[in-house]
Amino acid sequence: MRPFGYLSAPDLPTALDAVAAGARPLGGGTNLVDLMREDVERPETLVDVTALPLAGMDELPGGGLRIGAVVRNSHLAADRLVRSRYPVLAQALLAGASGQLRNMATVGGNLLQRTRCPYFRDHAASCNKREPGSGCAALGGLHRGMAVLGTSEHCIAAHPSDMAVALVALDAVVEVQSVRGTRRIPLAELHRPPGETPHVETRLAADELITAVELPALPVARTSRYRKVRDRASFAFALVSVAAALEVRDGEVVDVRLALGGVATTPWRAREAERLLLRAPATDETFRRAAAAELAPAVARPDNAFKIELVQRTVVATLRQLATERSSAERADGTERSSAERADGTEGGAA
Numbered sequence: 191m192r193p194f195g196y197l198s199a200p201d202l203p204t205a206l207d208a209v210a211a212g213a214r215p216l217g218g219g220t221n222l223v224d225l226m227r228e229d230v231e232r233p234e235t236l237v238d239v240t241a242l243p244l245a246g247m248d249e250l251p252g253g254g255l256r257i258g259a260v261v262r263n264s265h266l267a268a269d270r271l272v273r274s275r276y277p278v279l280a281q282a283l284l285a286g287a288s289g290q291l292r293n294m295a296t297v298g299g300n301l302l303q304r305t306r307c308p309y310f311r312d313h314a315a316s317c318n319k320r321e322p323g324s325g326c327a328a329l330g331g332l333h334r335g336m337a338v339l340g341t342s343e344h345c346i347a348a349h350p351s352d353m354a355v356a357l358v359a360l361d362a363v364v365e366v367q368s369v370r371g372t373r374r375i376p377l378a379e380l381h382r383p384p385g386e387t388p389h390v391e392t393r394l395a396a397d398e399l400i401t402a403v404e405l406p407a408l409p410v411a412r413t414s415r416y417r418k419v420r421d422r423a424s425f426a427f428a429l430v431s432v433a434a435a436l437e438v439r440d441g442e443v444v445d446v447r448l449a450l451g452g453v454a455t456t457p458w459r460a461r462e463a464e465r466l467l468l469r470a471p472a473t474d475e476t477f478r479r480a481a482a483a484e485l486a487p488a489v490a491r492p493d494n495a496f497k498i499e500l501v502q503r504t505v506v507a508t509l510r511q512l513a514t515e516r517s518s519a520e521r522a523d524g525t526e527r528s529s530a531e532r533a534d535g536t537e538g539g540a541a
């Protein structure tokens with residue numbers, strides 16, 4: 191590993207000054223440190239942000255939730271308010287990594303994790319993301335795990351985060367700060383498709399630090415699920431995944447959120463499918479038609495063409511499961527939770 195500087199920031203202004211001077215933020219280090227060991231990432235200085243006062247979770251007026259950027263994935267998954275109001279998020283986190291990794295990984299770091307395309311870490315292979323302009327070895331190589339949506343001729347790597355797929359379905363907003371001020375970015379706009387610049391993965395400026403993620407009050411999210419299909423039962427990246435929230439009344443879809451993972455270069459909000467689902471009968475036929483429309487623009491290669499059918503089936507299975515559960519209105523009856531309830535341990539078990 192190359193030598194690097196290390197600073198543990200005692201407060202936010204110190205961290206923002208360091209980032210403005212070129213330091214890379216260090217959360218749990220579960221991805222960045224790995225890549226430094228493999229000489230893919232070469233930061234000159236790391237600024238450790240885990241001691242900053244960004245580890246809290248606070249209810250927002252109206253029922254939303256503000257999640258500090260250095261909240262550990264394990265804490266977020268176990269939070270009783272998250273489990274009751276946004277079960278899709280807790281499930282995505284638990285599906286996302288081993289317990290050891292969840293104990294280290296932070297919310298901000300999870301959003302900025304980099305691709306698991308094997309060529310990205312292989313210095314003998316061409317990779318536009320690692321070395322801009324060098325080419326893409328995956329196009330003519332191993333691409334079973336690669337994306338079919340949002341790709342370009344310069345990169346077809348799938349986005350690796352499970353958590354981000356759930357958050358994009360939940361209309362999450364990311365708060366970022368820099369020495370220039372604070373701004374908010376809808377999570378659906380944080381990650382950039384590869385286009386001609388696959389190495390530019392987000393819309394963050396170089397001096398910006400993710401400080402929080404905010405979830406709006408979203409009643410439909412009480413009836414939500416994350417379903418992940420992978421090669422082995424645990425500790426593997428998604429071949430395909432689906433984050434869905436659904437409310438059905440009198441057999442008709444009255445609210446829906448849908449996002450896809452493992453199939454796209456960014457956490458993929460399935461807006462075309464949502465459009466077709468809303469006010470339609472909650473039937474398998476509707477679910478199939480919506481999933482097919484969302485995947486219509488997919489571009490597959492020989493080894494990942496199976497993902498198109500697999501993710502459509504996973505969408506149908508997930509929506510069918512949600513449609514047969516109690517409606518969110520029924521579930522809300524007597525189950526509205528407050529932070530006091532969250533603290534007194536009356537709901538569910540910790541992960």
Ligand code: SF4
Pocket residue numbers: 305307308309310316317318319320325326327328329344345346347388
């Ligand atoms: Fe690199 Fe993207 Fe091609 Fe993988 S798919 S080799 S990350 S450019």
